[in-house]
Amino acid sequence: MAAPSRRSPEDDAGPSEHGLEVFVGYRLRRAWLAIQADLVVALRPFDLRMVTYTALVLVKDNPGLSQAQLAALMDMERPNLVAIIEELSTRGLVRRDRASGDRRAYALHVTAAGEALCQQATQAVAAHEARLTAGVSDADRRVLEAALARIRHNAERG
Amino acid sequence: MAAPSRRSPEDDAGPSEHGLEVFVGYRLRRAWLAIQADLVVALRPFDLRMVTYTALVLVKDNPGLSQAQLAALMDMERPNLVAIIEELSTRGLVRRDRASGDRRAYALHVTAAGEALCQQATQAVAAHEARLTAGVSDADRRVLEAALARIRHNAERG
DNA sequence: TATTGTTATACTCTATAACTATA
DNA sequence: TATAGTTATAGAGTATAACAATA
Numbered sequence: 547m548a549a550p551s552r553r554s555p556e557d558d559a560g561p562s563e564h565g566l567e568v569f570v571g572y573r574l575r576r577a578w579l580a581i582q583a584d585l586v587v588a589l590r591p592f593d594l595r596m597v598t599y600t601a602l603v604l605v606k607d608n609p610g611l612s613q614a615q616l617a618a619l620m621d622m623e624r625p626n627l628v629a630i631i632e633e634l635s636t637r638g639l640v641r642r643d644r645a646s647g648d649r650r651a652y653a654l655h656v657t658a659a660g661e662a663l664c665q666q667a668t669q670a671v672a673a674h675e676a677r678l679t680a681g682v683s684d685a686d687r688r689v690l691e692a693a694l695a696r697i698r699h700n701a702e703r704g
Numbered sequence: 705m706a707a708p709s710r711r712s713p714e715d716d717a718g719p720s721e722h723g724l725e726v727f728v729g730y731r732l733r734r735a736w737l738a739i740q741a742d743l744v745v746a747l748r749p750f751d752l753r754m755v756t757y758t759a760l761v762l763v764k765d766n767p768g769l770s771q772a773q774l775a776a777l778m779d780m781e782r783p784n785l786v787a788i789i790e791e792l793s794t795r796g797l798v799r800r801d802r803a804s805g806d807r808r809a810y811a812l813h814v815t816a817a818g819e820a821l822c823q824q825a826t827q828a829v830a831a832h833e834a835r836l837t838a839g840v841s842d843a844d845r846r847v848l849e850a851a852l853a854r855i856r857h858n859a860e861r862g
Numbered sequence: 863t864a865t866t867g868t869t870a871t872a873c874t875c876t877a878t879a880a881c882t883a884t885a
Numbered sequence: 886t887a888t889a890g891t892t893a894t895a896g897a898g899t900a901t902a903a904c905a906a907t908a
Contacts, residue, residue, distance in 0.1 A: 561777050565765035566758065569833055570848065571739045577852040578736045579779070580859035581729045597875085600724065607723035614889060619719050621737070623877060628891060650884045650889040675727055678858045682851050689847040690728065693840050694735040700836045701738035755898080772866060781900060786868060808866040808907045 570697070581678060588674040592667045593637075597622075599671070601630050602664045605640055605654045612651040639663055728855070739836060746832040750825045751795075757829070759788050760822045763798055763812045770809040797821055 566572040582596070589599055597620075604619055605611055613631060617624045631654070634640040639660030645651040656664060679687065724730040740754070747757055755778075762777055763769055769777075775785045789812070792798040797818030803809040814822060837845065 561762070561766045561769055561773050563762065563765075563777055565761050569829065570837055570845065571736075571743060571829075571833060573849055573852045573856075574732065574736050574739060577856040577859075578729075578732050580856045581732060584859045584862075585729060595874095603723050604719070604721065607721075608719045611719055612889075615719050619721055622875090624890070625878085625892075626876060631890095645889095648885075648889080650882095652890075671727065671729075675729060678855050679728055679851075680858055681854050686847050686851050687728065689844050690851040691731055693837075693844050693848040694731045696839050697836050698731075698735040698738045700838055701735075701742045753897090770866075780898090782866080783868070783870090783901085784899060789867095803866095806866080806908070810867075 574697075584674055584678060585671065588670045589667060592663055592670070594663075594667055598630055598634060599664075599667055601627070602634060602639060602656065602660060603668070605634075606656045606661060606664050609655050610645075610653045612645060612653065614651070616654060634660070732855075742832055742836060743829065746828045747825060750821055750828070752821075752825055756788055756792060757822075757825055759785070760792060760797060760814065760818060761826070763792075764814045764819060764822050767813050768803075768811045770803060770811065772809070774812060792818070 563572075585596060589595065592599075594602070600620060601616065604616060608615075608619070611619075613627055614624055616631075617627045620627070631640060631642065631652075635642055638657055641655045641657055642652040643655060645653040682690070743754060747753065750757075752760070758778060759774060762774060766773075766777070771785055771789060772782055774789075775782045778785070789798060789800065789810075793800055796815055799813045799815055800810040801813060803811040840848070
């Protein structure tokens with residue numbers, strides 16, 4: 547009888563990514579990319595991208611916000627927000643009022659149409675979330691959220 | 705005595721993002737962005753980006769892989785891999801041998817230098833991971849990984 | 863015909879410098 | 886002088902079309 551040949555797992559299983567799967571960061575990235583792809587589809591019927599939806603929700607939740615404040619909240623640079631607000635404004639979803647007391651700044655508010663679209667889109671996002679987290683218990687979800695918060699905190703305190 | 709005024713939480717706390725924090729996807733994205741920023745720093749001493757590190761690890765773990773196979777493994781398009789392999793090849797970290805039996809394809813292998821750099825970089829990435837997951841118990845980490853796998857699976861089965 | 867690696871190209875997201883008008 | 890919004894621009898990352906060589 548011949549000695550067992552030394553065969554790597556790849557011989558049968560094909561190329562593998564398990565060398566990277568020891569890293570939580572890798573698993574997190576793959577999960578995020580999968581979520582993102584699904585979320586883009588969920589928002590498409592409303593003609594919203596992730597970044598425009600995010601801006602809409604934050605303006606709705608923080609009426610009177612300036613663009614600089616919104617940019618800080620979204621962790622993006624002020625210049626990159628200009629086109630986003632311009633798009634939401636052109637579509638009549640967000641109003642750019644001049645801030646009382648500072649003629650440089652805008653005071654951002656959602657319009658009635660913006661509020662309505664935001665509500666519809668949020669329903670769709672909630673449905674997308676429910677589908678993606680199906681099979682994750684409430685207890686496990688709490689652990690997940692706590693772990694994500696801990697990781698984010700550890701990373702951000704440099 | 706005056707009636708209590710209706711004040712939103714923002715009056716005292718400033719702009720808030722909690723309208724988005726009900727979504728696991730949002731928390732996951734923020735955690736990933738924080739990890740990513742830290743990971744970029746961890747890989748900088750080795751002059752590796754995430755994408756070049758990933759390619760290096762996968763070639764090391766799957767010797768003889770073709771570029772098309774590697775692109776599929778990395779979930780990216782073949783054209784975008786060309787410059788990455790070119791860079792790794794120019795730096796002497798990866799060899800592009802012609803595949804025996806198919807003169808169109810390359811058989812990718814890491815060089816000794818590539819293996820050494822990969823090992824060093826992996827140590828740094830492991831240290832970065834240990835720092836970011838500090839305070840997450842082994843049990844919670846298993847829950848985290850299972851939840852991420854479930855979410856990814858739910859998303860990818862479309 | 864189909865596939866491998868490649869080129870060219872375009873689109874999104876993001877980051878920086880510099881301008882204007884205010885403060 | 887500093888800040889708000891803006892413009893222009895550049896760099897990643899990613900996606901598609903099309904080509905030559907090979908299957």
